[in-house]
Amino acid sequence: MVKSMTGFGRATKEFESFKVTIELKAVNHRYSEFLFRMPKQLAYLEGKLKKTISKQIKRGRMECFFSITGEQISKRALHIDWDLADSYYRFIKQASARYELKDLPTTADLLQEQAYLSIEEEVEASSDLERLVLETLARATERLDEMRSMEGAELLLYFKQHLSAIEKSLEIIQAEIPNTEKYYQEKLETRLQNVVGEQFDPSIVLTEVALLLEKADINEEVERTKSHLKQFYGIILLEEPIGRKLDFLIQEMNREVNTIGSKASSLKITEQVVEMKTTLEKIREQVQNVE
Known part of the structure; x- marks a missing residue:
């Protein structure tokens, strides 16, 4: 399914005199990366914290901010150099x-x-505090994931609208392909008439037209592009991270469209190629934000 890589999640939990508040901020990233801002006395929990987040968040850069208060978990100490x-x-x-x-x-x-004199506040780690931190982080992660899913739903609609535009362009191109043969035949006949007059062998025209059409044939590229569109529709329904797959698929579609553009001699086809390239670029920009 489509999930955005950006989002925010916040949770607060209390236990006896403990109070833990955790804020998560997620941004785009090629891989999975974590940045924890928390009391150094809890640094030993980093592995468990990453594991808790990774259960729901598979890709992106996570900034995690911890606020811990409570009389029983903090003490002030004088440090002298x-x-x-x-x-x-x-x-x-x-x-x-x-x-x-x-x-x-x-x-x-x-x-x-x-x-050489300083007063520092230190957090004393405990099993109760550890449990509270992990529970709070799990809740903050759930809220972050909910926001990412909501943004993903909007991206899904965006993709479908733009994929539909590409499908329409392909339909126009396919309808134009038969006119290409007629265009080449008329163009070649006109040139021959200008050179040798009306006395020329029609078979020569057919042979040359066949060669030109073979070089300019875009049916294969059109069919591959349609196949890529079907794959795209299938991938956005998968229950797993799909951002990289979609990015690769967009690259493949761009190649096919560029080939169609290089072969096309019809102004109508060229116009649709420009439209498709513009649409694919819009999709590619948004795919960069998909988990």
């Missing part, structure tokens, strides 16, 4: 002796120096 503090203290003593300073920094002054 003693090496830097010792260097600072030695400098004060040396400067005091060298310049005979009287007003030396007090302990209060030293405690205000943020270069």
